[in-house]
Amino acid sequence: MIVFCVIVLLLPVCGSVPLTGWVQSPGHPRGYDPDSSLTWKECAPTGHKITLTLIHLDLEESFECEDDSLKVFADDELLITLCGRKSMKELQSSINPSLHSSSGGCLSVSFLADYSNPERHTGFRGFYGIQDVDECEDPDNECTQLCNNYIGGYRCFCRPGYTLDPDKHTCQVSCSEDRTGSPEGVLTSPGRPEPYPKNSVCSYTLAVEEGLQFELTFTGVFDVEMKENGQCIDSLTIKPLSGDVKTFCGRDLPPFFLTRSQQVEIVFNTDHKGENRGFSLSYRVKEMNCFGPVTPTSSLISQHSDSEYPRGSKVKVKCDKGHVLRSNDSAEVEYESTCQKNGKWSPVIPCESVDCGHPELPELVELSEKDPPTTYLKQISFKCKSQYYQLDKTGSFTCNAEGNWVSESGQKLTEDLPKCEPVCGMNSDVSFGGRVFGGKRVALGQIPWQILHKSSPRGGASLISDYWALTAAHVVDGYEENTMNWLGGLIDGLDKNPVIMETEKIIIHPNYQKVGKNGNPNKFDNDIALIKMSARVTLGPNIRPVCLPNKTDEIVAEGTVSGFGRTEDKLRSQYLLEGLVQIYSLDKCDSRGLPVTHNMFCAGGDNIDSCQGDSGGPLFSPVLGYGSPDKPYRLAGIVSWGPPGCGNSFKGYYTKVQNYLDWIKETMEKN
Template identity: 40%
Template structure:
């Protein structure tokens, strides 16, 4: 049998170089609605966008009937599998699909129309329309994923559930989010909301929350105990607290003068000499607008000593690197009469610098008990330390966290919060005057959240 092949691409072409699959279309046999010619083989390749299924509906089908459609036939092929081979003139014929839509498993469909030269009478062939069925691929979720709860192939009535990558990310205020594929080809929730809530980092947890460890007294930190602690050892030595998977909180005086440079911060480690810390580079350094700027010169006013650091890439969270929570505002003393913990890589014994992350437990004092020269003291700072154990922050700890509850007593219900930022104190540390001033984080919550949202 002599034949010919005609391939018809039913795509909605944007231009010569870029084509996008059509959401719907129509296909007919040659010369339709006139009788089709004898002795031909023609092929159509149909495609709808990825994530949808093709739904094919025959508006008319009149092909010469024969046993097993051995003479003239229309074959439907998807993913190299024959879905059907049709002929006949009415829906009562064995090889006639009728007017019921045919739902193809995927988004590609091939039609092969073949005739021989034995057609004893005229038949007009077929006319069919197709459209994209279902809701398409669900939107991706950053730091999370999606799974089918019921149904498949994004079809009508399918139900999907979004999830966040545990244990480092979670939805805020809800354990899971489900969507249903509706008649209008949209993934929607019960409240008809198309917006998928973001996965936010879990804050204020460390390895001890999961393994119920306890800390007694100050000592070198173990891996995962203070996973929000960051460290900078070039240009200026100091610390910072990771508060999201992009942002960190530090003291303004530590980064003053370095806003137009790229600072490199280390995280995920308790030893500054290890070969594999997580290295983070800054994209932005935003100093509080009311901080008295002096560049790299000596500071004589530490009011509003707070700055935000945005990293150039998303921080890869792990058990050794995860954010601390921001506090709520309180009308009581910042530390609410409890002991807190301060941590850093600064001095720990008569001016010696440490390569190991240390921490100590301290309590809050009144400003009258912490007078160091004529430096101004404002309501944006508070004093803390420990006269008994001589525990104190020291040179090289600036910018680091003072957090509550005391290390070892955090739980999933009472998570660690950064209440203070190491700011300033007496020239010497570790003596009977073991007290320093800390920036009061709760006074800057609105500025922190607004700055992060705008940048």
């Protein structure tokens, strides 16, 4: 930056502000009195500063000037605190140079003497004046080239070939050019091959008639200032009328490219530093052609093998797999398009992804992700709405090109829709021992599959799903459908808020026969029945199903029996009781001459037995308290019959559920 100085001999600054004057302590030079004081303040106009030159200082000396003091402030900030005696030489060398305000600021003085003055002190005297500020000497004045100072201000100006920016400080090279109508030529950075100027914004406009475009080729050395991290400091930006904007910097020669536009603006920006050589590029026009594809996610079917098509070319546009045309007929996937004079195709119909939509889901099933994308190749998965259910199959489904959700094996979702099935064989994690005949009470949620029929005949059943329960045939024999009520979610038979379940169907095994052909009473072969409820049972911690056994399971050695039946001293129990029983082969049990079959097994314990009123209830394994997600509780038997009397050496007989798995499955599927 070059500085020009102008000497002005005399110029009034402001009629209301004196250019010079004196300020001194009271009584100077005879001496100031105790408790005397003085305040003084003057301000400079814009572009000026006010200075104070002390020519005399004689005040009482004290520690940190706490007795008598002279304080000088600039713009309300303390510059110095003085006391004692100073010579003129000391004042000029170390104090006076700092006593001035900022440009357009104020200078003030505060003198204060205390109550005593052991010896006479003459005080202080100073000369103040208003001076012009030379802004050109200030490195922060922001003039990028030349600076001219005048009284009250300064101005920036530029060397020949540059113009002053509207900010009045920045000089920019005059390098913008309009080359409209020019079909070819060369553009270079200003001053090339010398380093380009600083603080410049050059704008070059290229424009020709419709149907033509510009080819740009960079030649020679390319050198535009760039940071080490690749960020541009200076930049060359190419802006087509339509299409992508490209910005270049660094030392790598940019590649040749077509602008695909009849008008291009080329902008060259530089900052205030650097010694770089810039750029050189040649341009020429050529006829506008069309390029494929016409739209994303589509391809061209044409007789041309090139990717560039002259005007008038006709092509078939075909949507890629999994996409269809955005038109009234969403099944269409191709159309004809023609290359226009402006290098654009017409018509242009976008190809959209096939959308499989949100599937209709069965009750209890929901999507794992809320509002997932449902277009081509997107995936969805499912989950159950309740923690008491689990999917019968896992995995994700993918939207295919035909608009169908398909599994990994290729099956359509509509053919392989996952279902939520109740989690079976799990109970609340509690421990509460007990017996049935001679038993103890059960904790709520411990045997949540046990349900109760209170009226005659009193009996039990076991939930095996959220619609079906399994019981003994003789418990429901004689009842018509829709006439039985069952209670669940309770351990107290007098509970006032049980879950009430009404039956919709009662299906007794077709081979059940309570009285034999020869009149033999109490023949309980095939003593099993299915109950379907009229509405889905709302599962929860206190009411949920037990698992059925597997066909391949070996007969268990022990299990738990439960029910609301007879106890030692009562005809029936108010509370649900449970007990551990051993399971025996039929030859180990005494049937008292009554017939037994392979569809039965017997079980009992040390004065533990099922009894009247427990009929239809469960015998399950493992023993209560030992179930787990890996070893859920399974229904091994249904309380069926027994010899007269309960407990002691008696053992009850149970319907062997494992023998009826096919019948249970088929019956539930048909009903």
